[in-house]
Amino acid sequence: MASAxxxxxxxxxxxxxxxxxxxxAIVVADWNDQYTxxxxxAAIETLKKHGADENDIIVKHVPGSFELxxxxxxxxxxxxxxxxxxxxxxxxxxxxxxxxxxxxxxxGLAELNLKADVPVIYGLLTCNNAEQAxxxxxxxxxxxxxxxxxxxxxxxxxxxx
Ligand code: RBF
Numbered sequence: 001m002a003s004a005x006x007x008x009x010x011x012x013x014x015x016x017x018x019x020x021x022x023x024x025a026i027v028v029a030d031w032n033d034q035y036t037x038x039x040x041x042a043a044i045e046t047l048k049k050h051g052a053d054e055n056d057i058i059v060k061h062v063p064g065s066f067e068l069x070x071x072x073x074x075x076x077x078x079x080x081x082x083x084x085x086x087x088x089x090x091x092x093x094x095x096x097x098x099x100x101x102x103x104x105x106x107x108g109l110a111e112l113n114l115k116a117d118v119p120v121i122y123g124l125l126t127c128n129n130a131e132q133a134x135x136x137x138x139x140x141x142x143x144x145x146x147x148x149x150x151x152x153x154x155x156x157x158x159x160x161x
Contacts, residue, residue: 009042009142011150013050017157020051024058024152025081027071029088031064038137039087039123042145043152050153065090065124066101069108076116082159083152084116087123087145089133102126119155123148 024047028040044057058079062071065088075084086109092098105124113120125144127133135141 005141007140007142008136008144008147011147016050016150016153018051019047019153019156020053021056022047022052022083022153022156023056023081024052024149025072025075025079025084026057026059027068027075027084027086028059028061029063029065029068030061032089032091032133035089035125035133035137036087039089039125039143039145039148042138042143043085043087043123043149044145046146046149047153050149052153064088064101065105066108068105068124069112072109072120073112073116076112076118076120081118082156083119083121085121085123085148085152087148089125089127089137091130091133092128098126119152119159121148121152121155 026040026043028036047057068086068088072084072086090101109120109122125133125136136144
């Protein structure tokens with residue numbers, strides 16, 4: 001499970017509780033949208049596959065990953081959902097900006113997780129290059145969106161036990 005080469009789409013479907021009656025918000029960053037949209041699509045498909053109704057899935061966009069913090073907090077505050085999935089993809093560039101965005105976004109989402117009444121799922125890809133992103137958005141390492149959806153369902157069920 002800890003392997004960097006873990007396939008993000010491979011999981012034991014029998015271990016996933018039914019998502020029937022559960023509601024979700026997905027916040028998607030538009031930066032690197034060829035990757036983030038693929039993740040969002042996979043997340044939606046996976047939630048539906050496990051029984052969630054399409055009408056119980058809210059999708060809202062933010063400009064970049066850094067805005068996922070506000071976007072996710074807004075969802076927690078304003079929408080009656082059982083879990084929020086934050087989806088973004090940061091790709092290392094020539095400046096240290098990458099590190100600040102990754103660190104800031106991660107810290108913001110972690111803090112929100114502590115405060116929020118519902119789970120906030122961390123769907124931030126932090127990649128050294130576009131190839132690493134492609135591998136995790138439907139490529140040879142699966143799709144991070146699938147993993148996030150499964151995690152969201154399990155965390156909602158965790159609170160219901
Ligand atoms: N947002 C992302 O989601 N992924 C990125 O790879 C990314 N790279 C950025 C690189 C630079 C130089 C800048 C200025 C912004 C970048 N952003 C990226 C956007 C960031 O998350 C946020 O939207 C902006 O910094 C807000 O002005």
